Amino acid sequence: MKIKEIKVIVCSPGRNFVTVKVITDEGVYGIGDGTVNGRELAVVSYLKDHIAPTLIGKDPLRTEDIWQYLYKGAYWRRGPITMAAIAAIDMALWDIKAKVANMPLYQLLGGRSRDKVMIYKHVGGLDISEVTEGVIAMREQGLDAIRAQVSIPGLPPIYGTGPSTDQAAGGMIKPMVTEEVWATHKYMPLVPKLFEKLRDAVGWDVHLLHDVHHRLTPIEAARLGKDLEPYRLFWLEDAVPAELQEGFRIIRQHTTQPLAVGEIFNSVYDTTTLIQEQLIDYIRVTAVHAGGVTGIKKIFDFASIYHVKSACHGPMDMSPATMGANIHVDTAINNFGIQEFTGYTKETYDVFKCDWRYDRGYLYPNETPGHGTDIDEDLAAKYPYAAAYLPVARLEDGSMTSW
Numbered sequence: 415m416k417i418k419e420i421k422v423i424v425c426s427p428g429r430n431f432v433t434v435k436v437i438t439d440e441g442v443y444g445i446g447d448g449t450v451n452g453r454e455l456a457v458v459s460y461l462k463d464h465i466a467p468t469l470i471g472k473d474p475l476r477t478e479d480i481w482q483y484l485y486k487g488a489y490w491r492r493g494p495i496t497m498a499a500i501a502a503i504d505m506a507l508w509d510i511k512a513k514v515a516n517m518p519l520y521q522l523l524g525g526r527s528r529d530k531v532m533i534y535k536h537v538g539g540l541d542i543s544e545v546t547e548g549v550i551a552m553r554e555q556g557l558d559a560i561r562a563q564v565s566i567p568g569l570p571p572i573y574g575t576g577p578s579t580d581q582a583a584g585g586m587i588k589p590m591v592t593e594e595v596w597a598t599h600k601y602m603p604l605v606p607k608l609f610e611k612l613r614d615a616v617g618w619d620v621h622l623l624h625d626v627h628h629r630l631t632p633i634e635a636a637r638l639g640k641d642l643e644p645y646r647l648f649w650l651e652d653a654v655p656a657e658l659q660e661g662f663r664i665i666r667q668h669t670t671q672p673l674a675v676g677e678i679f680n681s682v683y684d685t686t687t688l689i690q691e692q693l694i695d696y697i698r699v700t701a702v703h704a705g706g707v708t709g710i711k712k713i714f715d716f717a718s719i720y721h722v723k724s725a726c727h728g729p730m731d732m733s734p735a736t737m738g739a740n741i742h743v744d745t746a747i748n749n750f751g752i753q754e755f756t757g758y759t760k761e762t763y764d765v766f767k768c769d770w771r772y773d774r775g776y777l778y779p780n781e782t783p784g785h786g787t788d789i790d791e792d793l794a795a796k797y798p799y800a801a802a803y804l805p806v807a808r809l810e811d812g813s814m815t816s817w
């Protein structure tokens with residue numbers, strides 16, 4: 415079997431997606447996701463202009479060798495664009511391999527380790543009472559894990575709060591960069607009040623999560639972690655930007671608050687100090703950003719040695735192809751933690767046919783061969799790419815900070 419053609423499909427059913435379709439000379443094909451939110455066309459060019467031509471004629475079943483060929487062969491290794499392009503090809507090749515084996519993908523990754531994949535969804539609001547109502551409603555929909563975020567009084571909504579970040583409505587991404595405002599000193603006292611109220615409202619047998627979105631210093635994160643200990647959060651996510659992995663040592667010294675990080679990581683080297691020193695409890699790498707099925711499986715297996723669990727990133731800015739790949743890895747590995755899942759717009763579900771399914775707080779892999787996601791190319795063509803940007807954030811004095 416040989417790779418005969420590689421298509422790169424860009425579409426925008428509610429938001430932009432980059433999809434690779436690898437077609438073999440025997441007619442079997444696989445798809446993969448290469449979406450990097452706000453930088454999509456960089457991946458398109460990397461795929462179309464640079465790596466697709468080098469793969470024609472290769473054996474699609476040689477997933478490890480092709481991954482190494484693209485990783486080592488880039489010379490300029492790693493980075494979000496390179497690793498998303500490798501991820502897209504890798505997901506498509508694993509899709510092909512599973513179809514050739516006539517098995518759902520999880521069977522090729524060790525078989526089933528669990529019957530269902532626990533997910534968490536987002537609740538955001540402009541004030542604590544609105545968030546509380548949303549969490550109660552989510553609980554009634556059967557969710558066992560819910561992420562809660564609240565706006566900061568006196569500041570316009572910023573990531574993770576209210577409609578401004580509802581990607582389904584296109585709220586988060588805009589045709590040009592928008593600027594939002596952040597103030598740590600207004601945020602810090604608010605979050606413990608939110609979770610005190612939520613615990614009163616929904617009790618203790620539901621997992622509550624919170625995403626700081628890279629906005630604190632280590633000592634601020636240590637203070638927030640301590641302040642939240644009474645409310646027993648499942649995790650505090652992205653408390654600190656993690657380029658300086660050892661910064662998490664400061665947080666760890668001060669609090670037993672479980673920590674999650676890694677959605678923006680793209681290789682195992684972004685994680686080695688964090689995992690080996692057990693500075694975190696959940697690693698958030700996801701198929702599209704960290705080198706595909708091959709990439710995240712390597713990272714989760716490494717993490718399993720150090721008591722660190724998986725927690726694949728999974729909002730709607732990665733396509734259902736990534737979600738399909740994630741679900742199969744989630745189903746097979748032993749050290750699964752949780753899967754983020756916000757669902758998708760109707761248009762997205764129309765374009766991407768998904769055999770995997772969601773039901774009341776849990777995802778279930780397909781039993782059909784492959785990772786369970788396909789793309790309707792004709793329908794995709796009806797949703798052309800439209801440039802879209804994530805916001806940036808500034809402090810109240812105007813200086814740049816993490817959005």
Ligand code: CS2
Nearest residue numbers: 451573625677728729731804
């Ligand atoms: C967020 C993401 O879901 C999360 O944990 O951090 O929604 C993030 O803001 C987006 O993926 C950025 O494109």
Ligand code: MG
Nearest residue numbers: 625651652677
């Ligand atoms: Mg996050």
